[in-house]
Amino acid sequence: xxxxxxxxxxVYDETRRIPSGFVLTYGELAKRIHCGSPRAVGQALRCNPxxxxxxxxxxxxxDGSLCGFAGRQDAETLGRKKALLLAEGVQFTEDGKVKPxxxxxxxxxxx
DNA sequence: CATGTGACGCCTG
DNA sequence: CCAGGCGCCACAT
Numbered sequence: 001x002x003x004x005x006x007x008x009x010x011v012y013d014e015t016r017r018i019p020s021g022f023v024l025t026y027g028e029l030a031k032r033i034h035c036g037s038p039r040a041v042g043q044a045l046r047c048n049p050x051x052x053x054x055x056x057x058x059x060x061x062x063d064g065s066l067c068g069f070a071g072r073q074d075a076e077t078l079g080r081k082k083a084l085l086l087a088e089g090v091q092f093t094e095d096g097k098v099k100p101x102x103x104x105x106x107x108x109x110x111x
Numbered sequence: 112c113a114t115g116t117g118a119c120g121c122c123t124g
Numbered sequence: 125c126c127a128g129g130c131g132c133c134a135c136a137t
C-alpha cells in the first residue's frame with residue numbers, strides 16, 4: 001500500500017471529475033488543484049494507486065500529447081491510452097494527439 | 112537537510 | 125516553424 005499525500009488525493013479527485021469523452025491537461029489540472037506545476041500533477045498520476053478508478057488516461061499534455069501512461073512513455077502504452085480515450089469518445093488527430101476541442105480547459109469561447 | 116528526478120509548460124534562439 | 129533551455133512543485137534517496 002503506497003502512502004499517498006494530500007496533494008496526490010487532490011489530483012486524483014480532480015481526475016475523477018473528468019467526464020467521459022473529454023480530457024484535461026496537466027497544466028489546467030494543476031491550476032485546479034491550486035498548484036502551478038504540471039510536473040507535480042504528473043508525479044501524482046504516475047503513481048496513481050487508485051487506477052483505474054482514477055482515469056489517469058484522461059489527462060494529457062497541453063499539446064494534446066498523451067505524454068505517458070501507467071508510468072511509461074512507450075508507444076505501446078501510449079497506444080493503449082489512445083484506445084481508451086477513443087472508447088470514451090475522444091477524437092484524435094493525425095499527429096496522434098487529442099483534439100483541442102476534446103480537452104477541457106479555460107479556452108472556451110475565447111478566440 | 113540537500114540533491115536529483117519526473118506522465119509539463121512556456122519562453123527564447 | 126522547429127529545437128533547446130529554464131522554471132515549477134512534489135517526492136524519493
